[in-house]
Amino acid sequence: MYVVIFRATVRKLDAEYSAVAKRMRELAIDQFGCIEFHSVTEGVNEVSLSYWPSEENIRAWKDHPEHLLAQQAGRERWYQSYTVQVAQVGREYHLAT
Template identity: 35%
Template sequence: MSDHSEVPVAPVAAFEPPYYVAVFTTVRSEHQSGYSETSARMEDLVKDVPGFLGMDHAQTPGGLGITVGYFRDADALTRWRTDAEHRAAQQRGRAEWYQSYTLHVAKVERSHSFVRAEDPPTVRLPAG
Protein backbone atom coordinates (compact mmCIF):
# COMPACT_ATOMS: atom_id res chain seq x y z
CA MET A 1 0.00 0.00 0.00
CA SER A 2 1.03 3.62 0.02
CA ASP A 3 3.66 5.14 2.32
CA HIS A 4 2.06 6.66 5.41
CA SER A 5 5.19 7.40 7.42
CA GLU A 6 3.75 10.72 8.62
CA VAL A 7 0.56 9.08 9.92
CA PRO A 8 0.64 7.65 13.46
CA VAL A 9 0.84 3.87 13.50
CA ALA A 10 -2.27 2.20 14.94
CA PRO A 11 -4.28 -0.88 14.03
CA VAL A 12 -7.87 -0.59 12.84
CA ALA A 13 -10.09 -0.59 15.94
CA ALA A 14 -12.30 -3.55 16.80
CA PHE A 15 -15.85 -3.48 15.45
CA GLU A 16 -19.06 -4.99 16.75
CA PRO A 17 -19.22 -8.52 15.28
CA PRO A 18 -20.14 -10.04 13.05
CA TYR A 19 -18.10 -8.56 10.22
CA TYR A 20 -15.74 -9.94 7.60
CA VAL A 21 -12.00 -9.78 7.03
CA ALA A 22 -10.03 -10.41 3.87
CA VAL A 23 -6.40 -11.26 4.66
CA PHE A 24 -4.18 -10.83 1.60
CA THR A 25 -0.63 -12.14 2.12
CA THR A 26 1.89 -11.55 -0.67
CA VAL A 27 5.44 -11.99 -1.84
CA ARG A 28 6.20 -9.56 -4.64
CA SER A 29 8.15 -10.28 -7.77
CA GLU A 30 11.03 -8.19 -9.13
CA HIS A 31 8.67 -6.52 -11.65
CA GLN A 32 7.07 -3.61 -9.78
CA SER A 33 6.48 -1.02 -12.50
CA GLY A 34 3.18 0.73 -11.71
CA TYR A 35 2.62 -1.16 -8.45
CA SER A 36 2.82 1.82 -6.07
CA GLU A 37 0.39 3.90 -8.12
CA THR A 38 -2.09 1.05 -8.48
CA SER A 39 -1.82 0.16 -4.80
CA ALA A 40 -2.56 3.77 -3.81
CA ARG A 41 -5.50 3.83 -6.23
CA MET A 42 -6.93 0.60 -4.78
CA GLU A 43 -6.57 2.02 -1.26
CA ASP A 44 -8.57 5.09 -2.30
CA LEU A 45 -11.11 3.07 -4.30
CA VAL A 46 -11.97 0.59 -1.52
CA LYS A 47 -12.84 3.48 0.81
CA ASP A 48 -15.84 4.21 -1.44
CA VAL A 49 -17.29 0.71 -1.02
CA PRO A 50 -20.37 0.89 1.24
CA GLY A 51 -19.60 -1.29 4.25
CA PHE A 52 -15.80 -0.94 4.06
CA LEU A 53 -14.56 -0.50 7.65
CA GLY A 54 -10.81 -0.06 7.29
CA MET A 55 -7.50 -1.66 6.40
CA ASP A 56 -4.26 -2.71 8.10
CA HIS A 57 -1.04 -3.31 6.19
CA ALA A 58 2.38 -4.58 7.20
CA GLN A 59 5.54 -5.45 5.29
CA THR A 60 8.38 -7.56 6.69
CA PRO A 61 12.02 -6.78 5.87
CA GLY A 62 12.11 -10.14 4.08
CA GLY A 63 9.37 -9.10 1.66
CA LEU A 64 6.20 -10.69 3.05
CA GLY A 65 3.28 -8.25 2.78
CA ILE A 66 0.04 -8.60 4.72
CA THR A 67 -3.05 -6.50 4.07
CA VAL A 68 -6.21 -7.03 6.10
CA GLY A 69 -9.42 -5.43 4.85
CA TYR A 70 -12.42 -5.14 7.18
CA PHE A 71 -15.97 -5.23 5.78
CA ARG A 72 -19.32 -4.89 7.56
CA ASP A 73 -20.94 -7.74 5.63
CA ALA A 74 -20.47 -10.26 2.82
CA ASP A 75 -22.19 -7.92 0.33
CA ALA A 76 -19.55 -5.22 0.93
CA LEU A 77 -16.79 -7.76 0.40
CA THR A 78 -18.46 -8.95 -2.81
CA ARG A 79 -18.75 -5.37 -4.08
CA TRP A 80 -15.01 -4.94 -3.55
CA ARG A 81 -14.09 -8.32 -5.03
CA THR A 82 -16.12 -7.68 -8.18
CA ASP A 83 -15.22 -4.00 -8.73
CA ALA A 84 -14.02 -3.69 -12.36
CA GLU A 85 -10.96 -1.58 -11.57
CA HIS A 86 -10.01 -3.91 -8.71
CA ARG A 87 -10.42 -6.94 -11.01
CA ALA A 88 -8.03 -5.35 -13.53
CA ALA A 89 -5.48 -4.72 -10.76
CA GLN A 90 -5.84 -8.37 -9.63
CA GLN A 91 -5.06 -9.58 -13.15
CA ARG A 92 -2.03 -7.32 -13.42
CA GLY A 93 -0.87 -8.49 -9.99
CA ARG A 94 -0.90 -12.13 -11.09
CA ALA A 95 0.82 -11.26 -14.39
CA GLU A 96 3.52 -8.94 -13.01
CA TRP A 97 3.70 -7.94 -9.35
CA TYR A 98 3.29 -11.07 -7.23
CA GLN A 99 5.57 -14.07 -6.91
CA SER A 100 2.85 -15.63 -4.78
CA TYR A 101 -0.16 -14.65 -2.68
CA THR A 102 -2.79 -16.13 -0.43
CA LEU A 103 -6.25 -14.74 0.29
CA HIS A 104 -8.18 -15.77 3.40
CA VAL A 105 -11.73 -14.54 4.00
CA ALA A 106 -13.31 -15.02 7.40
CA LYS A 107 -16.35 -13.99 9.38
CA VAL A 108 -15.31 -12.38 12.66
CA GLU A 109 -17.32 -13.58 15.63
CA ARG A 110 -15.29 -11.99 18.43
CA SER A 111 -13.30 -8.77 18.47
CA HIS A 112 -11.73 -6.46 21.03
CA SER A 113 -9.10 -3.72 21.20
CA PHE A 114 -6.58 -2.30 23.63
CA VAL A 115 -5.10 1.18 23.63
CA ARG A 116 -2.63 2.16 26.33
CA ALA A 117 -3.65 5.33 28.13
CA GLU A 118 -1.05 8.03 28.06
CA ASP A 119 1.18 8.00 31.11
CA PRO A 120 0.10 10.61 33.64
CA PRO A 121 2.46 13.55 34.00
CA THR A 122 5.20 13.11 36.56
CA VAL A 123 4.65 15.23 39.66
CA ARG A 124 7.86 16.56 41.10
CA LEU A 125 7.79 17.59 44.72
CA PRO A 126 10.09 20.35 45.90
CA ALA A 127 13.16 19.09 47.72
CA GLY A 128 13.14 19.78 51.30
Protein backbone atom coordinates in the same frame (compact mmCIF):
# COMPACT_ATOMS: atom_id res chain seq x y z
CA MET B 1 -17.80 -7.86 10.59
CA TYR B 2 -15.53 -9.71 8.14
CA VAL B 3 -11.80 -9.60 7.52
CA VAL B 4 -10.05 -10.29 4.23
CA ILE B 5 -6.52 -11.56 4.79
CA PHE B 6 -4.31 -11.22 1.72
CA ARG B 7 -0.86 -12.82 1.95
CA ALA B 8 1.56 -12.67 -0.97
CA THR B 9 5.07 -13.48 -2.01
CA VAL B 10 6.30 -10.43 -3.88
CA ARG B 11 7.96 -10.83 -7.27
CA LYS B 12 8.66 -7.15 -7.95
CA LEU B 13 7.07 -3.93 -6.73
CA ASP B 14 7.39 -0.70 -8.68
CA ALA B 15 5.99 2.84 -8.74
CA GLU B 16 2.88 1.71 -10.60
CA TYR B 17 2.22 -0.88 -7.90
CA SER B 18 2.27 1.83 -5.23
CA ALA B 19 -0.20 3.97 -7.17
CA VAL B 20 -2.52 1.02 -7.85
CA ALA B 21 -2.39 -0.15 -4.23
CA LYS B 22 -3.29 3.35 -3.04
CA ARG B 23 -6.18 3.53 -5.49
CA MET B 24 -7.50 0.07 -4.47
CA ARG B 25 -7.46 1.09 -0.81
CA GLU B 26 -9.34 4.33 -1.60
CA LEU B 27 -11.85 2.46 -3.76
CA ALA B 28 -12.48 -0.14 -1.06
CA ILE B 29 -13.07 2.48 1.63
CA ASP B 30 -14.85 5.19 -0.37
CA GLN B 31 -17.11 3.08 -2.60
CA PHE B 32 -17.49 -0.35 -1.04
CA GLY B 33 -17.79 0.18 2.71
CA CYS B 34 -14.40 -1.12 3.82
CA ILE B 35 -14.00 -0.15 7.46
CA GLU B 36 -10.18 -0.37 7.73
CA PHE B 37 -7.36 -1.39 5.40
CA HIS B 38 -3.78 -2.11 6.50
CA SER B 39 -0.81 -3.50 4.53
CA VAL B 40 2.73 -4.41 5.49
CA THR B 41 5.55 -5.58 3.25
CA GLU B 42 8.66 -7.11 4.79
CA GLY B 43 11.22 -8.53 2.42
CA VAL B 44 9.28 -10.61 -0.12
CA ASN B 45 6.25 -11.05 2.15
CA GLU B 46 3.19 -8.84 2.00
CA VAL B 47 0.19 -9.05 4.33
CA SER B 48 -2.95 -6.94 3.95
CA LEU B 49 -5.93 -6.91 6.29
CA SER B 50 -9.16 -5.25 5.29
CA TYR B 51 -12.29 -5.16 7.46
CA TRP B 52 -15.79 -5.19 5.97
CA PRO B 53 -19.41 -5.02 7.16
CA SER B 54 -20.60 -7.89 4.91
CA GLU B 55 -19.58 -10.52 2.39
CA GLU B 56 -21.68 -8.69 -0.21
CA ASN B 57 -19.43 -5.62 0.15
CA ILE B 58 -16.36 -7.82 -0.28
CA ARG B 59 -17.73 -9.49 -3.41
CA ALA B 60 -18.74 -6.15 -4.96
CA TRP B 61 -15.22 -4.78 -4.41
CA LYS B 62 -13.59 -7.98 -5.68
CA ASP B 63 -15.63 -7.84 -8.91
CA HIS B 64 -15.22 -4.11 -9.60
CA PRO B 65 -13.62 -3.54 -13.05
CA GLU B 66 -10.68 -1.51 -11.66
CA HIS B 67 -9.99 -4.13 -9.03
CA LEU B 68 -10.15 -6.90 -11.64
CA LEU B 69 -7.44 -5.10 -13.64
CA ALA B 70 -5.33 -4.69 -10.49
CA GLN B 71 -5.73 -8.40 -9.73
CA GLN B 72 -4.58 -9.27 -13.25
CA ALA B 73 -1.51 -7.00 -12.94
CA GLY B 74 -0.75 -8.59 -9.57
CA ARG B 75 -0.80 -12.07 -11.07
CA GLU B 76 1.26 -11.07 -14.10
CA ARG B 77 3.79 -8.64 -12.62
CA TRP B 78 3.87 -8.06 -8.88
CA TYR B 79 3.20 -11.34 -7.08
CA GLN B 80 4.86 -14.71 -7.32
CA SER B 81 2.00 -16.24 -5.32
CA TYR B 82 -0.82 -15.17 -3.02
CA THR B 83 -3.54 -16.46 -0.72
CA VAL B 84 -6.81 -14.76 0.15
CA GLN B 85 -8.82 -15.74 3.21
CA VAL B 86 -12.19 -14.31 4.24
CA ALA B 87 -13.19 -14.77 7.86
CA GLN B 88 -15.95 -13.56 10.12
CA VAL B 89 -14.74 -11.77 13.25
CA GLY B 90 -16.23 -13.52 16.26
CA ARG B 91 -14.75 -11.39 19.02
CA GLU B 92 -12.91 -8.13 19.35
CA TYR B 93 -11.00 -6.57 22.26
CA HIS B 94 -9.54 -3.09 22.69
CA LEU B 95 -7.09 -1.36 24.97
CA ALA B 96 -7.38 2.41 24.96
CA THR B 97 -4.88 4.56 26.82
